[in-house]
Amino acid sequence: MAEAAALSSPLLGENVKPFTPKKAKELVMSLQQPAVFCNMVFDWPALQWNAKYLCEVLAGKTIQFRMGLKKKDTAPQFETTCTYVEATLEEFLAWRCGQPTCVSGPFSCYDSSKYWAYADYKYIARMFEDKTEIFEDVVWSDFGFPGRNGKESTLWIGSEGANTPCHLDSYGCNLVLQIQGRKRWHLFPPGDTTFLYPTRIPYEESSIFSKVNVVNPDLKHFPQFRRAHAHVVTLNPGQVLFVPRHWWHYVEAIDSTTVSINSWIELDADHEARLEEAITRTLVCAIKSAENPSNVDAWLNPTEVEATSHETNLQYLNRAMSTYLDYQKVTVSEDNHSSTYDTEKMASSCKRRKIQINTKPEDSKLLLHEAGFTGVKEEKSQKTPFGVHLIPVLPQCQEASSMGATDAMGRDSGSRLSENEGGHFGKLHCIGKPLVMSNDCETGVAKTDSDSTADSSQMAISTNDLLDCLVNPQVTSLLAHLLLERVRV
Known part of the structure; x- marks a missing residue:
């Protein structure tokens, strides 16, 4: 012993x-x-x-x-x-x-x-x-x-x-x-x-x-x-x-x-982030789905199972909104009834509700994680x-x-933490077969993104140009706050 x-x-x-x-x-x-x-x-x-x-x-x-x-x-x-x-x-x-x-x-x-x-x-x-x-x-x-x-x-x-x-x-x-x-x-x-x-x-x-x-x-x-x-x-x-x-x-x-x-x-900030993501999904899917079907632009990442319908996306947006507002009510209630911020109590009383949208709960990236929030106030x-x-x-x-x-x-002197050489589970992703799947030899790998390098002589605005502006993180954040103000009125 x-x-x-x-x-x-x-x-x-x-x-x-x-x-x-x-x-x-x-x-x-x-x-x-x-x-x-x-x-x-x-x-x-x-x-x-x-x-x-x-x-x-x-x-x-x-x-x-x-x-x-x-x-x-x-x-x-x-x-x-x-x-x-x-x-x-x-x-x-x-x-x-x-x-x-x-x-x-x-x-x-x-x-x-x-x-x-x-x-x-x-x-x-x-x-x-x-x-x-x-x-x-x-x-x-x-x-x-x-x-x-x-x-x-x-x-x-x-x-x-x-x-x-x-x-x-x-x-x-x-x-x-x-x-x-x-x-x-x-x-x-x-x-x-x-x-x-x-x-x-x-x-x-x-x-x-x-x-x-x-x-x-x-x-x-x-x-x-x-x-x-x-x-x-x-x-x-x-x-x-x-x-x-x-x-x-x-x-x-x-x-x-x-x-x-x-x-x-x-x-805790994930509540608002999910609302912004719901807005983004709704806009991207709506606009890209309305494009010319002959467009070969591979706009959906392989980790996404499918482009969900506008109706489904609106359901997701409304549920994300409701979840965020529910969270806010609990937070206000906690602050009003206690002078201390009990993290574990918050985690157990404010479990994220799953949002089910035509998919299996265990597979969906659109589901809100059941795990409790880990919101700890900073001790600056x-x-x-x-x-x-x-x-x-x-x-x-x-x-x-x-x-x-x-x-x-105990590492080599050439391997430094700051290098001057120049130069949900967590995110709740969907699990499924990717949209881009190929075993053909060397096909697809050498493709280049259609928007990565634009010819200066081509001034036409593409759908992706529009989306880059419309769903810019600053814009979606503003949209989320405007929608919340509309709901609270």
């Missing part, structure tokens, strides 16, 4: 986490910039989830990989321009290593020196639905979210070069655990939204994309991008990145095989304890080494 007690003793620093769950949650809810948590997950079983281990657990199960070109193009490689392959993890690893067995396999048409593969956004609850005990390997309760584990998380497996186009998430904040390999994150604050030229084409609920390829920008067409403030960090295995609400991010795998897990944390008076265990992701013009943290992490 004495030996067991000694192992858990705070005197043994290597066995003691730098932040208690309560403190970690306070940081997650108050931080206004990205930061890397270190030494918080050393005892998580999920750290063994490398590609080889996952091959054994999945036992030959096929998953979908997004295939993209390794190319230096100034246009973003949106998911609508990629092709998709159904394959096992064993086949993926064999292809990545260039083994001869891939000649006749699902990756046979893709040269691994020219293409990358990404099994992105895989719900752990869906992938391991017959092995639910594995959910407990992910312990988000260490960050102050009791009961949250792998069931509310997603898995990402990719080869070198695999990337997610620059975008911001409308809902929640994000915690990302890196397990195998390294990923480089390019992050931009919400205040840079105008400089990133936001667009809702391709359309995906809760994702606002940037027209700019942030690692190879076309400054002729997007000159305001020069004013953006890039925060660049290389996330290493065992580290957890915190991405605050509405921070833009472009993510790219820089090692031959990468594995990571993330979870979106619900916030307390200084954030940055140091070797919590490292801020700084703008590129600043040196991360000024925090005295780089060397303490």
Whole structure:
């Protein structure tokens, strides 16, 4: 017994986490910039989830990989321009290593020196639905979210070069655990939204994309991008990145095989964000559906199951409005009857009601998450304890080494948290077959977005030009407030 007690003793620093769950949650809810948590997950079983281990657990199960070109193009490689392959993890690893067995396999048409593969956004609850005990390997309760584990998380497996186009998430904040390999994150604050030229084409609920390829920008067409403030960090295995609400991010795998897990944390502000998303869906679907049917513009992102009808979208909009107003009433009631803000009471009494719109509840991205809100008021008076265990992701013009943290992490001097090299579960997505699905060799991947580079001699306003203005985040926010005023009158 004495030996067991000694192992858990705070005197043994290597066995003691730098932040208690309560403190970690306070940081997650108050931080206004990205930061890397270190030494918080050393005892998580999920750290063994490398590609080889996952091959054994999945036992030959096929998953979908997004295939993209390794190319230096100034246009973003949106998911609508990629092709998709159904394959096992064993086949993926064999292809990545260039083994001869891939000649006749699902990756046979893709040269691994020219293409990358990404099994992105895989719900752990869906992938391991017959092995639910594995959910407990992910312990988000260490960050102050009791009961949250792998069931509310997603898995990402990719080869070198695999990337997610620059975008911001409308809902929640994000915690990302890196397990195998390294990923480089390019992050931009919400205040840079105008400089990133936001667009809702391709359309995906809760994702606002940037027209700019942030690692190879076309400054002729997007000159305001020069004013953006890039925060660049290389996330290493065992580290957890915190991405605050509405921070833009472009993510790219820089090692031959990468594995990571993330979870979106619900916030009180998501109520209003869902109302804005309902407005956006209604407008985008209505206008794009009214276009000439011969238009080949792939406007719907593959993660969206279908373009819902106008009637359905209006139902969603009204329910989002009602949910938001109900939330406001509960908040006012709480404030009037108590001088303290009881987070857990709020979470249990204000569960998000699911909005069902012609789809299965467990599959729909249009459903409001049943999990409680995690609204904690910021404690601005307390200084954030940055140091070797919590490292801020700084703008590129600043040196991360000024925090005295780089060397303490035991990494190569060339791998710094701020790099000057130049250069729902969470979001409640629908699960279903993508609209762009092809196993034809190298078809679709080389397509370019019709609006990415406009000929200066062509001055006609396109439907997408109209939508870029109409559903600009600033406009939808204004529309949401105008609609709320109309309802309250």
